[in-house]
Amino acid sequence: MNNVPLDILDEKRRIALAIRSAVGKVKGVSLVQRPMVGASYPYNLDVPGVWVHGPDAKGRYGVIVSIIVSGMRISEAANKLRSEIWGELDRRGYAGHVTSIDIRVEDLIMAV
Amino acid sequence: MGTPQEEMKKLKSQGPGRTMIADSVVAKIASIAAREVPGVHDLGAPAARVIGGAISRITGAPMPVGVNVEVGEEEAAVDVNLIVDYGQAIPEVTDRVRQNIINQIQSMTGLRVKEVNIAVNDLFFPQQQQQQAGESEQRAA
Numbered sequence: 001m002n003n004v005p006l007d008i009l010d011e012k013r014r015i016a017l018a019i020r021s022a023v024g025k026v027k028g029v030s031l032v033q034r035p036m037v038g039a040s041y042p043y044n045l046d047v048p049g050v051w052v053h054g055p056d057a058k059g060r061y062g063v064i065v066s067i068i069v070s071g072m073r074i075s076e077a078a079n080k081l082r083s084e085i086w087g088e089l090d091r092r093g094y095a096g097h098v099t100s101i102d103i104r105v106e107d108l109i110m111a112v
Numbered sequence: 113m114g115t116p117q118e119e120m121k122k123l124k125s126q127g128p129g130r131t132m133i134a135d136s137v138v139a140k141i142a143s144i145a146a147r148e149v150p151g152v153h154d155l156g157a158p159a160a161r162v163i164g165g166a167i168s169r170i171t172g173a174p175m176p177v178g179v180n181v182e183v184g185e186e187e188a189a190v191d192v193n194l195i196v197d198y199g200q201a202i203p204e205v206t207d208r209v210r211q212n213i214i215n216q217i218q219s220m221t222g223l224r225v226k227e228v229n230i231a232v233n234d235l236f237f238p239q240q241q242q243q244q245a246g247e248s249e250q251r252a253a
Contacts, residue, residue, distance in 0.1 A: 063129075069137075075222040078131040101129035108137045108220075110144060 008055060015094050016047040019065060019101075022088035026081045032066040032106045056099070064102045070109035078103045133221050135181050142190045142228075143176035145216040149208045151200035153236035155179060156193050188223045195234040206230045 023031055031049030054061035065085070069077045082101055089095040146152055156178025178193040190213055196205055210228045217225050 073220050074133060074137070075131075075220075082129055082131075099128060102132065103129065104132045104134065105137050106134050108140050110140070 011094075011097065012052040012061065013047075014092070015052050015061060015063065015089070015098065016050040018088050018092045018094060019050050019063065019085055020047045022085040023065070023067065023081065025088075026077070026084050028070050028072040029077050029081050030068050030070070032068055054099075055097075060097055060099045062100050062102070063098055064104060066104045066106050068107040068109060069105055074105050074108070078105065130185070132185075133183060133223065135183050136176075138181045138183050138188050138190070138217060138221065138223065139176045139179045141216050141220055142181060142192060142213045143179045145212045146179070146192055146194065146209045149205060149212055151197050151205040152194055152209060153197045154195045156195070157233040183223065186224060187226045188217060188221075189226045189229075190217070191229045191231070193231045193233045195236050196232050198235045198237045202232055206232065 020031065023029055031047070033048050049066045051064040051066075052061050053064070056062075063085075065081070067077075067081065081103060085101050086095060089098055143155060146155055155176070180191040182189045192209065192213070194206070194209065196202055209230060213228050214225045217223055
């Protein structure tokens with residue numbers, strides 16, 4: 001069995017940090033911070049709510065982002081967030097290292 | 113602005129990746145949409161409300177009581193249990209609840225609502241509440 005090279009862990013961390021930065025730019029969206037009871041929850045050590053998995057045979061990663069949406073439509077929020085994440089990854093030079101960004105809406109905060 | 117389905121298609125063509133919406137999110141929308149309709153006193157059977165409240169306190173995660181949902185990638189199905197105010201026309205109330213749930217879920221999530229099944233579990237009598245309030249005041253005094 002091969003050891004996991006440190007640069008993979010570092011690359012995952014950098015991708016996760018880029019995603020956290022992108023999430024911070026979208027108003028009404030935040031990352032899930034609390035663990036769910038009874039669920040095996042995808043957490044990055046540095047960025048809760050972001051799970052960078054992989055790499056695959058071509059050295060690319062998949063990403064799952066768990067978010068809470070407040071005060072806006074879910075489709076609109078996910079739309080904006082995905083664009084922002086791809087933009088941020090592109091700016092930091094990681095877009096080619098990521099195959100997909102899955103967005104998981106875990107909660108909704110509504111003003112009633 | 114297109115229909116929710118068109119927007120969902122557009123969303124999916126934004127870049128590689130899927131959008132998944134948790135059951136609890138759709139249940140929350142359905143719960144609020146049902147409560148918005150005049151004539152709906154509350155959701156869930158009395159026993160379910162007690163159990164649901166206890167579970168929410170233990171887990172810390174607010175789970176809407178009286179609503180069950182099944183969410184797929186593009187569709188959702190909703191089951192709702194209602195307590196209706198006495199004197200209201202139940203078929204009219206349930207029709208309005210069904211329509212409001214469909215509208216809200218479709219506009220907020222882009223999911224197509226396949227079915228909304230409604231069960232009216234109880235009727236609420238305002239006199240009953242006044243009587244209970246009176247009894248609890250007597251006990252406290």
